[in-house]
Amino acid sequence: AQRVTQPEKLLSVFKGAPVELKCNYSYSGSPELFWYVQYSRQRLQLLLRHISRESIKGFTADLNKGETSFHLKKPFAQEEDSAMYYCALSLKQFYFGTGTSLTVIP
Amino acid sequence: DAGVTQSPTHLIKTRGQHVTLRCSPISGHKSVSWYQQVLGQGPQFIFQYYEKEERGRGNFPDRFSARQFPNYSSELNVNALLLGDSALYLCASSLGVTGGVKNQPQHFGDGTRLSIL
Numbered sequence: 637a638q639r640v641t642q643p644e645k646l647l648s649v650f651k652g653a654p655v656e657l658k659c660n661y662s663y664s665g666s667p668e669l670f671w672y673v674q675y676s677r678q679r680l681q682l683l684l685r686h687i688s689r690e691s692i693k694g695f696t697a698d699l700n701k702g703e704t705s706f707h708l709k710k711p712f713a714q715e716e717d718s719a720m721y722y723c724a725l726s727l728k729q730f731y732f733g734t735g736t737s738l739t740v741i742p
Numbered sequence: 743d744a745g746v747t748q749s750p751t752h753l754i755k756t757r758g759q760h761v762t763l764r765c766s767p768i769s770g771h772k773s774v775s776w777y778q779q780v781l782g783q784g785p786q787f788i789f790q791y792y793e794k795e796e797r798g799r800g801n802f803p804d805r806f807s808a809r810q811f812p813n814y815s816s817e818l819n820v821n822a823l824l825l826g827d828s829a830l831y832l833c834a835s836s837l838g839v840t841g842g843v844k845n846q847p848q849h850f851g852d853g854t855r856l857s858i859l
Binding site for chain 2: 640645670679685687722724727
């Protein structure tokens with residue numbers, strides 16, 4: 637069974653529009669969750685982790701234990717946000733979702 | 743800081759051959775993990791090593807093996823290559839073992855693109 641589900645493979649939004657990338661996880665305890673981003677021709681890099689509760693590049697992610705979700709949000713998308721985004725759950729190992737490719741249309 | 747380095751960047755092999763992929767972690771990181779990423783999927787966990795010991799293994803056949811050296815670098819070996827082993831192999835390092843230190847991220851290398859003909 638998938639531990640991490642990202643239901644949207646592709647997501648397109650216009651510049652300046654809000655964006656939300658969905659992530660649901662399967663774990664009954666206190667999860668350790670991360671968002672990773674991969675820009676074109678770059679390596680996979682950490683975007684943010686839920687424990688930090690900080691905003692990185694305008695992105696935030698809130699853990700909702702009731703819905704077992706950790707959606708990534710940004711109020712105003714920028715062209716440079718176009719990238720592949722992966723949600724990950726850390727248990728004894730890291731479990732990654734299948735990723736969402738975000739395209740921000742100018 | 744050079745970050746996680748992997749070699750080679752690309753590799754072409756034929757079925758039945760074996761391959762060795764190499765990884766150097768970020769300085770100070772003692773844990774190395776290996777992942778397989780096939781097109782359209784997220785990284786799939788293969789192994790984690792910490793202080794030269796295997797600390798986790800994913801759902802991969804025994805054809806896959808790895809080891810970690812005293813300088814914390816690591817090798818991933820795959821024997822009897824199959825077409826389905828064609829993938830991007832990612833190495834990631836972290837300070838400690840996953841699940842041991844809370845909320846520590848993995849830091850990834852650029853990967854080795856393995857193609858099996």
